[in-house]
Amino acid sequence: MDFQSNHPVKIIFGSNKLNDLYNILTENNLHNGMLVCDPYFIKTGLANKVMHYSKGLLKDIFFDLTPNPTIASVDKCAEIIRNKNINFLAAIGGGSALDCAKAAASVCMTPYSIVQFHSGDRVFTEKHIPLLAIPTTAGTGSEVSNEAVLTDPLRGMKAPITCDNFYPTIAIVDPMLTLSLPQKSTASTGFDALAHSIEAYMSRFHKPESDELAASAAKLIFEFLLKAYDDGSNLEAREKMSRASVLAGLAVDIAGTTASHACSYPLTYLYDMRHGEACAFTLDSIIRINAEAEDGRLHELASKIGFRDAFQMADQIKAMKKQMGMKATLKDAGIELSDIDNLAILSMQPDMINNPVPIKIDMLIEMYRGLSK
Ligand SMILES: NC(=O)c1ccc[n+]([C@@H]2O[C@H](COP(=O)([O-])OP(=O)(O)OC[C@H]3O[C@@H](n4cnc5c(N)ncnc54)[C@H](O)[C@@H]3O)[C@@H](O)[C@H]2O)c1
Ligand SMILES: [Zn+2]
DSSP states (O other): OOOOOOOOOEEEESTTGGGGHHHHHHHTTOOSEEEEOOHHHHHSSHHHHHHHHTTTSEEEEEOOOOSSOBHHHHHHHHHHHHHTTOOEEEEEESHHHHHHHHHHHHHTTSSSOHHHHHTTSOOOOSOOOOEEEEESSSSOOGGGOSEEEEEETTTTEEEEEEOGGGSOSEEEEOGGGGTTOOHHHHHHHHHHHHHHHHHHHHSTTOOHHHHHHHHHHHHHHHHHHHHHHHOTTOHHHHHHHHHHHHHHHHHHHHHOOOHHHHHHHHHHHHHOOOHHHHHHHHHHHHHHHHHHHSOSHHHHHHHHHTOSSHHHHHHHHHHHHHHTTOOOSHHHHTOOGGGHHHHHHHTOOGGGGGSSSOOOHHHHHHHHHTTOO
16 A cells, blocks of 8 residues: 655654753744633743743743633634734643643634634635644643544534644654643643544554554553553653654644544533543444454554454453543443434434444434443
């Protein structure tokens, strides 16, 4: 099979790389920037530390954002960029801060609200300001993706926008920043990366390169996620999870996500599940559906990682969810049996098209019913 590869993000990976921020900014001619983070990093002092590392190249901080960032946060951030003539953004945090900054870095070059682009009424031109992405979770891979996932409370939806402008110029992946992640977030974000790797492998649009990236990421996650969960100060486990998150992010960037990610959006929006936990909720069920109906690629992935077959891999995922106290049944998630038809309809999000087996609403209804105990 022939393929081309052209990944635009410069990745700087390693413990304490954040300390080199000033050199990284000057080498890339970045000045007069604004830091984007969520309020947690103001409270912990990390935001101030980043300002200090930038030696004045970051002039301002924007922190009016929440997990599952809203279109309102993006618009506010873009307005400040316009008013203060900010030249670049540095986003530090989980996927939420990174996604808010990615969208704001393009919207600020237009007179419009992000709503126009999120609804599909407009598409971005290539104009945007540069973005430095500094993840503090190990899971979303947002630091290497061209996607921003945004919530629009007025339209009652959470959905991704994809645009090549959204690729960060530089990603500084410093695993030290993930040491403070609480157990619940370690589990949820780690499962996000696992879902990225498995879904990229099974995607209809997989390529040889994404297969290699996805299999390497999944192997690392099966080996190190529980270690990072059990002992958050285990730097080796944290480093391996950060590496896996980047590899899985690169794999998804090539191949896309599939059914579990499609299902995750209404689960997050309607039942307030964290993104990774929402992906994990259906991941083992989707693996079983696909493994029963497709051409053996999932069994091939499972055997590369050391499982007997895809069903044993799905069993291990189910066991890990239990070990890490994640929501695994409808009851855990607060989903009523009577909600299932609507949930199945809302789960037919665009990523569903990438699934190797065509998914029908009836199949999702049956899958969700199967999670009733
Ligand atoms: N753009 C993409 O390619 C992509 C891919 C997957 C998911 N996402 C999106 O990313 C978002 C989820 O991001 P996330 O799971 O990284 O979490 P998040 O950014 O939503 O953060 C969740 C919570 O964890 C806290 N936190 C983050 N890092 C921490 C640390 N090191 N120590 C202690 N607390 C920390 C945050 O303050 C926040 O309260 C969702 O909106 C999801 O849809 C985007
Ligand atoms: Zn994800």
